[in-house]
Amino acid sequence: MQRIEPCDLPDSSEGWPYGTFITEIPTFQQARELLGPSNYEIRNQKSKYYFDILPSKARNRLRLSKHDQAEEYMFANGAIENIDPAGAKRHLPLHVKVIKYKTFKIDRGTVLDVTSSVDYWPGLDAKEELYTYVYIEKLIVEAEAKLIVHGNVFVLNCDEIVFEGESDESKSWDFEIRILGTHHPAYGRIRNFRAINGKNGLNGLKGSDASEIKSTPSIFGPIIEECSESDLNGENGTDGSEGEHGTHGQNGGMSMLADLRIRKLSNFGKGRLRIFGQASAGYTGGNGGDGGNGGNGGKPVVNPKTKEYGAQGKGGNGGVGGNGGHGGNGGLSSNIFIEIPKGYVECLELDSQDSKGGKGGEKGEGGLHGASDFLEKSIQERANSGKPGRNGRSRPGPAIMILSNAFEPATSV
Amino acid sequence: MNYLERAELHGQNTDNLKSGGTEDTIIPVDSVEKLKDLLSDGMSDEQRNNFIDSTPTTSLKEGQSVSLHNLTNHIYGTGQLSRSDQEYLKKILPVKANLKSSANLYLNKDMIIGPSAAPTVLNYDTITFDGGSLLVLSTALKLNANNIVVKSNGPNPYHIGILGTQGTAGSTGSPGGSHPTAQNGHNSSAPSPGICTGASAPGNGGNGITGYSGGIGYPGHVGLASLPANIVVNNYSSSTGLPLIIHTQSGAGGDGGTGGTGGPGQNAGKGGNGCDSGCEGTDGATGGTGGTGGTGGVGGTGGNGVDGQVISITFPAAEKANLQLTSAPALPGKGGSGGQGGAAGAAGAGGSGGKHSSNGSVGSPGGPGAQGNPGQSGTITGKPGSFVPNYV
Structure with missing residues (x-):
């Protein structure tokens, strides 16, 4: 991808060259000029509504309010004094992808994904905040065309969007702009890493079988050795460990x-340009590991004298x-x-x-209790399962x- | 008494025997005197006294072994039974004995009786050895043969073997158990949202500890003794000039079991993750060192050899030169091999670094465990049973 060196950045947004580029913007002041709106009344209106609906509690907890203040400065009319200079430093320069064309056409049913990627900047952290600035003077779209961005700070600047061709009446819209969440998970103080399934518990060991009662050869033939009751019994199996x-x-x-x-919009009927916004879904929790099976009880042996078995472990x-x-x-x-x-x-x-x-992880199954059914068959029951994770x-x-309208109050939806 | 008279005495079908058939009978024995009749009939007083004099006493202890010793001397000798011997008899009687009869026994392959079979009486007119041997393993034997013919030798260096049984080898020791993975290092967390400055360093993964040692191999079992035999041969014929060779060797000790494999070294813990606030981060910590595998278990001790019992032989004096008596000691079992050392514990993974930071280094794996020491051999060599020949 072509690149604009920071020293070659234009003075204003009108100065971006045509084509697709990547660049870095060293300061918030430059970013305000190059990415933000030129109309100050619009900036004021945006500032007025900027923090109205944002879930400030959750964003504050993640220190996103600091990001929001920087963005308000760049894209609305926030005060630069609100930006924490030490914190801001960690995000500069801003990594920007610029797409500028006189005309661009998105064919019927085609998706134009303008998302920027950290891969354009080797060594950049995988979760760095990226910016995408798109300026298409005349954007031509056909039915069911889509323009998508995943998790970039995004500017779409169009002098005109023209719908060409026949509408698909089975759809409620002709062209859709989709503002979606990042492909990667969000930062979190606790959930910083991909969910891991719990390991299964270790199986218990089988109890030893009782040894056959020995006999000693003699002039009378084999003589069975004296044995105690416990010699006839199998050993108990050991417990399986927890998942x-x-x-x-x-x-x-x-x-x-x-x-x-x-x-400007041309040839669009009522409600035919759809603006869709949704952040990414939470990730699924790790499944609980299954409990280990208990070891089976050792087999008993028969008492050669009484012909009765000892107890199974x-x-x-x-x-x-x-x-x-x-x-x-x-x-x-x-x-x-x-x-x-x-x-419009x-x-x-x-x-x-x-x-x-995200879906909660599935519970781990309890391990099977060890069998003790050498002499009498029985149903092997399981230990308690874990609890499924909450969604x-x-x-x-x-x-x-x-x-x-720059001179009229904005409508909040 | 010839073989037909003996067979008839015990209810066997002599017509079948006369026509070349064989009779194989289980005889109930409800008294010590009946067993004496079966096993030692025809022994002279001198033979009986010699038998008693030659009976080994080295392994005698209190209880069962003493009573069996006394009963053996009563059956093959002239020994008297004590009250406790009588009481002991009540526990084991009745028993069964085997009686095998036929006119001819032709051995071109080995005939094996035992190990540890019921007392056995072999009753033949003629036994011909032609490449086979008669092997009697840890079983009391009475052999009546009117004639013995040796046509050829077989793979065994003897024709009649009165043998013990080697003790069974000890089982392998139990393997050493495993440890759960060592503690992971603690993760570093952001002291306040978005900030890693001042965050505590993440902890290195815990080092694994040495695996458990393998269990000691089980000891080899004591050999099973060769039991008394009473061999009566009336006539010997060797057209080939080959002598009749009777050999005895009691039971050797079983080898000790192999020591159990050492348990695996404990897997090391993962290094703690560095602080990752979303805005900045710190390095992950180093993974721990895996534990050394456990030492293999010591091999089991070899079992001891056991002394053999007396063999009484009645043989024609004219053919004395054609009777060779050989013997070998019952060796103690070898010590078991030491168990294999346990596998090395795995290295701990490095902790993940936060934003713009490095992952921690992977720790080192542990070393494999040492092989266990071999077990000690058994200490007692069993003496072969004594021959008490009587040339008539």
């Missing part, structure tokens, strides 16, 4: 701020199954802003979906806010 608990699933990837700037207890790990919570969502002239608002269909919680919580979908 390990599964670890908790990670939280789903966050959907980031999206700033959609659309100046008791089976060891099966190990208790491990608990399933809890499912991760759904990803958090940031805002989606849509700048669009008032006359009715062409939009807005769909904000809560992110889904993760879903999290509210992104707030989608339409700024239909």
